[in-house]
Amino acid sequence: MKKLSKEETMNKVKEFFGLASKDKKKADDYIRKARNSAMKVNLRLPSEMKRRFCKHCNSYFNSENSRVRTREGKLIYTCLKCKKYSRFMIKKNEK
Numbered sequence: 121m122k123k124l125s126k127e128e129t130m131n132k133v134k135e136f137f138g139l140a141s142k143d144k145k146k147a148d149d150y151i152r153k154a155r156n157s158a159m160k161v162n163l164r165l166p167s168e169m170k171r172r173f174c175k176h177c178n179s180y181f182n183s184e185n186s187r188v189r190t191r192e193g194k195l196i197y198t199c200l201k202c203k204k205y206s207r208f209m210i211k212k213n214e215k
């Protein structure tokens with residue numbers, strides 16, 4: 121299999137995220153695939169993608185499996201599946 125460029129991988133990752141948002145049952149699988157593809161080419165996922173899944177167990181966050189809170193300018197996601205937290209900075213000039 122030919123190694124994908126970062127750009128091609130990004131497209132693939134976006135595709136996986138799109139699929140994950142549509143198919144709840146397979147969502148975690150898609151996230152795992154997306155992360156694996158990104159890892160292979162050392163692609164960093166943009167923060168808006170990172171905050172859509174649990175980095176500990178690859179769960180795609182939805183209203184049922186996560187709780188979101190903000191504290192001290194940070195977004196804190198609690199994954200209800202593995203009970204771990206993920207913290208994200210809130211960018212001040214984010215539109």
Ligand SMILES: [Zn+2]
Binds near residue numbers: 177204
């Ligand atoms: Zn989790």
